[in-house]
Amino acid sequence: MKILGIGNAIVDVICKVDDNFITRNNLTKSTMKLVDEAEFKKLLSTLKIEETVSGGSVANSIVGLSQLGNKVGFIGKISDDDLGNKYEEGLKKENVKYFYSKKREVIPTGTCLILITPDSERTMITFLGTAGKVNENDIDTNAVKNSEILFLEGYLWDEGEPKKAFEKAINNSNKVAMSLSDLFCVERHKPHFLDLVKNKLDITFANEQEIMSLINVKKFEDVINFAKKINRLLVITRGDKGAVAINNNEVTECSAKKNLKLKDLTGAGDLFAAGFLHGYINKKSIKESLQTGTNMSSKVIQIIGARLNK
Numbered sequence: 001m002k003i004l005g006i007g008n009a010i011v012d013v014i015c016k017v018d019d020n021f022i023t024r025n026n027l028t029k030s031t032m033k034l035v036d037e038a039e040f041k042k043l044l045s046t047l048k049i050e051e052t053v054s055g056g057s058v059a060n061s062i063v064g065l066s067q068l069g070n071k072v073g074f075i076g077k078i079s080d081d082d083l084g085n086k087y088e089e090g091l092k093k094e095n096v097k098y099f100y101s102k103k104r105e106v107i108p109t110g111t112c113l114i115l116i117t118p119d120s121e122r123t124m125i126t127f128l129g130t131a132g133k134v135n136e137n138d139i140d141t142n143a144v145k146n147s148e149i150l151f152l153e154g155y156l157w158d159e160g161e162p163k164k165a166f167e168k169a170i171n172n173s174n175k176v177a178m179s180l181s182d183l184f185c186v187e188r189h190k191p192h193f194l195d196l197v198k199n200k201l202d203i204t205f206a207n208e209q210e211i212m213s214l215i216n217v218k219k220f221e222d223v224i225n226f227a228k229k230i231n232r233l234l235v236i237t238r239g240d241k242g243a244v245a246i247n248n249n250e251v252t253e254c255s256a257k258k259n260l261k262l263k264d265l266t267g268a269g270d271l272f273a274a275g276f277l278h279g280y281i282n283k284k285s286i287k288e289s290l291q292t293g294t295n296m297s298s299k300v301i302q303i304i305g306a307r308l309n310k
Contacts, residue, residue: 001097002070002281004147006139006169007058008131008155009076009100010110011083015047017115022123029117032124032155032182037108040127044113054090055112056131057181058153060267063094064274064296070281073097073143077134079105099140105130135161136168144172148281149203151273154181157189170200177203179273180210187213203233203280205273211236224251235290237272243294245276245286254290272297 022029025043035043056076065072074091078084080102087109091098110131115123134156144150150173156162170176178201180186186193186206193214197204204211208220211234215226220238227234227246235245242255275296279289 001073001143001147003062003065003149003151003277004073004075004099004143005058005062005151005153006075006134006156006165007151007153008056008110008126008128009054009059009074009078009087010056010112010126010128010131011087012051012053012055012112012114013044013049014051014053014114014116015044015049017047017117019117021115022117027115027123027125029123030121031184032112032126033184034126034128037127037129040111040113040125043125047113050116052086054087055114056110056153057155057179057270058151059091059096060270061151061179061274061277062096063091064271065278066095068274068278068292070278071097073099073147075099075134075138075140075143077105077130077138078102078109079107079130081108083109083111099143100138105133107133132156133161134165136164139165139168139172141168141172144169145174147174149173149175149177149277151277152176152178154179154185154189154193157185157192163192175202176200177205177273177277179205179269180207180214183209183213186210190214197232197234198230201232203235203277205235205269205276206237207269208236208238208241235273235276235293237269237297243272243290245290247286250286252286252290254287254294257294268297271299 059074062072062074074096078087084102107130110129111127113125150169211223228249233247237243240256245252272293275293276289279292
């Protein structure tokens with residue numbers, strides 16, 4: 001197997017809202033907020049659902065990799081309930097091997113409310129449900145050992161047990177890539193994430209804000225210097241400034257696509273990572289890998305949701 005993803009198995013519920021809804025509910029646009037089940041249901045009760053899709057950051061990347069023709073797998077915790085069944089079906093339909101046997105859990109399958117404002121930005125409200133309860137027993141060690149690259153998401157660090165699951169997976173992996181996921185995640189787990197980036201991860205995906213926050217710098221050239229020092233592959237997306245990869249002392253840039261009809265930024269980073277990893281695992285150059293990542297993300301931001309239709 002080329003790549004095994006481990007992440008939050010979450011069903012995305014996509015809704016369109018106006019800016020007032022964001023303000024009225026004290027939400028911060030373009031970020032992810034964790035809530036309990038009661039608050040989740042309260043917010044959802046006032047909204048019209050556009051679409052429901054099996055989501056989760058790494059799962060979106062893994063589906064993208066599958067669509068590009070790679071053999072991939074995924075581990076993520078769901079409950080044996082209606083949403084859990086939908087989730088599993090969604091992955092299988094995309095030819096993703098699912099290395100997790102669900103059972104009826106006390107806590108339901110996780111859900112994420114994706115609120116899309118008129119400017120195409122997305123604000124996420126997540127009830128992690130059983131997804132956030134991944135523990136080391138949920139990690140299929142053979143699946144990890146049999147994959148060329150293990151791909152993790154920073155979102156998974158949001159609760160106690162997953163850290164042990166993370167460590168077990170990393171210790172059994174051949175190569176590890178991880179996405180820093182979200183600015184709030186980075187700020188909440190700074191020392192842990194910094195240790196991972198410097199000492200454990202072969203490839204780190206981040207956007208400009210996340211990486212600058214992680215290493216406490218104000219100028220992008222400081223990020224370049226940091227990356228050169230740690231001698232690992234850092235891949236950074238910079239919005240309309242394009243993307244950059246720093247590998248040892250080599251800095252490779254790729255410009256952003258112009259004149260796109262933006263609809264929804266959900267999944268831009270996930271599909272960028274999918275495209276880049278596709279190039280990397282198939283021995284393409286860093287430049288080509290960045291270009292494939294950019295192509296994938298520019299396609300997904302012109303549709304609603306984080307999955308490309310084949």
